[in-house]
Amino acid sequence: MNHLWLRVALALYSLGLLHAVLTVVKRRQRLFRIALGAISLGVVFHFVALVEDGLALRHFPVTSLQEAASLFAFLIACAFLLVYWRYQFHSISVFIFPLVFVLTLTAAMDSSTHYWELPLLRTAWLYLHVSLIILGHTAFFVTFVAGVMYLIQERELKSKKPRAFYYRLPPLDTIDDLAYKSLAVGFPFITLGIITGAFWANAVWGPSWPIDPKISWSFVTWLIYLLLLFTRWTAGWRGRKAAYFAIAGFAAMLITWGTNSGLHSFVSP
């Protein structure tokens, strides 16, 4: 497959990565404007690459790990732009761009792409299921990053000895708001993703499809996020507790992501 546009996007994202590194080293920098332009342009080229892939494959490109990585990277980069546009802070790039870069790099590498050529998987449900899950994961990744940023900034404020991060990170309230909003966006996606997954399994295996480890873990993850959302609504849970919960949820999500046996065993190459 021709990865030209994806590589252009990768080159542009590398400026985002540079910005992330400089944010740690220096307090203020002129690079941000350039980096912001490069990232925006990178997102555009990345979109072109996704469309091109889709046209070549004649379906939505989420049927291999590389394609999923590419879509995930694209969405996280979009999330960065969205966060900057909404909250006007960019230190979040420290956490976002290393991942965007690595994911895009994986996607742009020439390797024998492994497709899931099982005809029983080729249904509309698959595209919907995977896309929704990736959208939800993008939002939850932002929730996780916000959680980590919150814990760092809270420690700076409680310790009363401001160090480098105190000056670079946004206010607690802003971070908390971001955590809440991203959680509220991610939860419906994940929920719908799980439901479409169930429909898909129903269509393929009939009403008595087995529960595999990935499915059980996704339920655990879903429950953690449900609990977090619920306590935020009712008990006004926020700040540190909510941050720990978001990190726990993300850890569960990673385990879910990595567990590919049973029904999902086709995912591992």
Next chain:
Amino acid sequence: MNFCLVGLSHKTAPVEVRERLAIADEELPGTLRKVAALPGICEAFILSTCNRVEIFTRAGSDDGNMDAILAQFLARTRHRDLSEIEPYLYQYRQQDAIHHVFRVAASLDSMILGEPQILGQVKAAYAVAHATGTLKGALEEVLSRSFAVAKRIRTETGIASSAVSISYAAVELAKKIFGSLEDKHILLIGAGKMSELAAKHLLHSGASSIFVTNRSPERAQELASLLNGRAIRFEQLFEYAGQSDIIISSTGAPHYIIKKEDGRRLLAGRKNRPMFFIDIAVPRDIDPGINKLDNLYLYDIDDLQHVVDANLKERMREAQRGEEIARQEVAKLLRRLKTHDVVPTIIDLQSHMDEIRRQEIARLRSEFGELTPRQEEAIEALTKGLVNKIVHFPISHLKNLAQQPDGLKVVETVRKIFNLKD
């Protein structure tokens, strides 16, 4: 380019000396004119603030004596003996003088690093000198460049970005907790200069309202009307504390007024929305254990001082980068000024040659009478080509040599060789 700067500042002279040498605003234009009238001076600029007095000039030529003349002038104009003020004076010449002005405008040389007033003072002094007519060349360019340099340093480094006073540090912390202070309520317990100042800054930064309480209701009323707030009775303290996001306390109470238990109760009553406690009292009013509770932040007077110290250190670190920028900008400006120096010479050279060419053609005409258009054209082309070929190398050498240390000497030589008038 012959810049010279003589002056004294808080770094070299105590206030008793500075106040004696300060030049009042109304005397400034007169003094500027006197400086400009000194032999050899082309341009003059004077900066006189409570922290520094500096005379900055550009002379037509440099005999290495300009700083002595300026020091002498400063002493005479303030009716002092030169020997009396000499130990406090510093002198800078050429690029060192430019560098110094850049540092001053960018507040790298200020008593409080990064304080914003100095740039305004430099700009005001520039406006006076400009209006008086003592700025009309390279010195003006140096000064207007210094504004841009100061702005660049301010925006590209954190030299001016964090609070260096207790009350502003409190505002900054509140912003780090709440983000925007809009729709945040303040409760001020007790009275005191520092707590009043912190409350004022918080209100000024957007906090929406303030409750004031005091053991003495009259004092509370008085302070409330001063701050446009609402006075409440001391017994109602906890009713209003729950509605407040920021609590400033500075009473003379010998024991804690707000205990950890109270903090817990307040939090439960407001669904864990964060609160910021500022305890300016000694002995302290608020149980330090409160800071251990989630979503409550407590800073006492020492903590605030630590933040100020950390901010000052941060400013000093950022100032290192500011110094680097100042150095770069000096080099950049010097390159430009030097090119400026050769541009008139290049123009003079070209017009000098063209003049000769015209004269020779005129002589030719008077000798041979009317020429045919073809002959006319050929002579034009021939002489123009000749002149261009002759001046081509001198001009390109001038442009290159201008960037080198002794470039100005070469300019002089070229002027002499071609007998260009000054």
